[in-house]
Amino acid sequence: MTEDAQAVKLYLDDLTIGQRFTSPSHVMEIDEIREFAGRYDPQFFHLDEELARDSLFGKLAASGWHTAATTMRLLVQSLPLAGGLIGAGGEISWPRATWPGDRIHVESEIVTIAPSRSKPERGLVTFRSETINQDGEIVQVFTPKIVSWRREPPSGK
Template sequence: MTKLYLEDLAVGQKYHSGEYALTEEKIKQFASEYDPQPFHMNEVSALAHPVFQGLAGSGWQTAAITMRLWVKSFPVAGGLLGMGADVRWKLPTRPNDVLHVESEITELRRSQSKPNQGVITLFSQTKNQNDEVVQESTTKILVWSKDSGVK
């Protein structure tokens, strides 16, 4: 994919990712390593949980999947360097969910002190196969101009 630079970007541009299939095994594997709570690792405990009422993926796993899908669908030169984010989990992810991300640039500004770079604000919704929003995020990302030398 062609790398995107500051000059290639504009407020209102939209990006759609490919898909990621979440399985029970992936949920449990991620949880065992990074978020070992019963509602992410054990079906019986998850069914008894008053909020989840069934096995649910970690919100941090959803965020990591979102990042993976961004990298594959939004090829910013120099990589996606986050400068802060507001993340909201709207619904739990479940085994057999197929996730995708829809993003829109909502703000773009070139740096006054470093004119070879700028910052964009990207609003994203991570959705499941039923088009239900499981995560929303507003993220600031550093972007480079074409004359920066960044590839």
């Protein structure tokens, strides 16, 4: 989806299993990595290049939570759901680190659509969202359940 497509809002009725969305990209700058880590995940391997050499990573790495927060921004830019992106749970994993200078983007696919039985005006949509770096490597897998609204509730309910 492009930014032009953001003007078009999608409802539960517009979505199909297998539908795909691709975000714009974002470069993970070293200053941004340090700033995020300093505020939210102040561990030495996110803050100090020299100390990070003796860590599991072997060099400075972005916080997984920074990758997650950036992924969220990219999802907002690429999933034009009416009513916004309201989460209702999910799973997250980081199969590899995100490094300073990595250019990441998100590719999302709808894996399930479940209209609500008790709230006919909405349903839950599960996405598989892969955050991918410039080398095609997956740095995060996120499977959020997102509340999605119907244009109109089914009649007779």
